[in-house]
Amino acid sequence: MSSDDWFYALFVIGAALLIAVLVLAVVLAVRVWKTGKYLQAMGVGGRWVFWGAIIYTIFPIDLLPDPIYLDDVGVLGGALIYLSRLAVKARQNRQQPGAGLPPQVQRRPPQRTR
Template sequence: MDDIVFYGLIVIGGLLLVAMLVTAIVLATRVWKTGKYLQAMGAGGKFAFWGAIIYTISPVDLLPDPIYLDDVGVLGAALIYLTRLAAKHRERPQQKVR
């Protein structure tokens, strides 16, 4: 393999890893901001929120840490679940306090 191709692949791989890291940070931030609705989401929402945050910062992963694909998947799934829970909560009729 030519040296230029080899170094080109290393640079492309590095850029992909940085892009995955940025994506994981953005998703973690969005999940964290969604956490303010935890009181209304119940136990499932709390488990999804804290599970995603703990998995993201945990050193034990399905894939080695330079590959953030599993972290992005867990954060994305938690964000989708929490967003749906928040939408359900908003759709419920608000009960008036007497």
């Protein structure tokens, strides 16, 4: 192989990696967007993380230049993990009767008397 062949091979491999990372960033952005339907239950912190991740991904000024989507993938992945945990907590709170109420107001199961 000549040096030109190596150059083209490296170029094709680099382009394929960039496309793969771009596809991963798009997939993560769609998943973050889909978790947005739980924003009301996530509170203010969830809303900040959601919109911050979406804006960071779209905004052209990043830590790394835009053809390199590794920082975007990291931000979206972190946001997805955080939002998923908040969504699970919100779902658990909805399933428990009286959850989210002050301790004085929460229903307690009746105690048996002997």
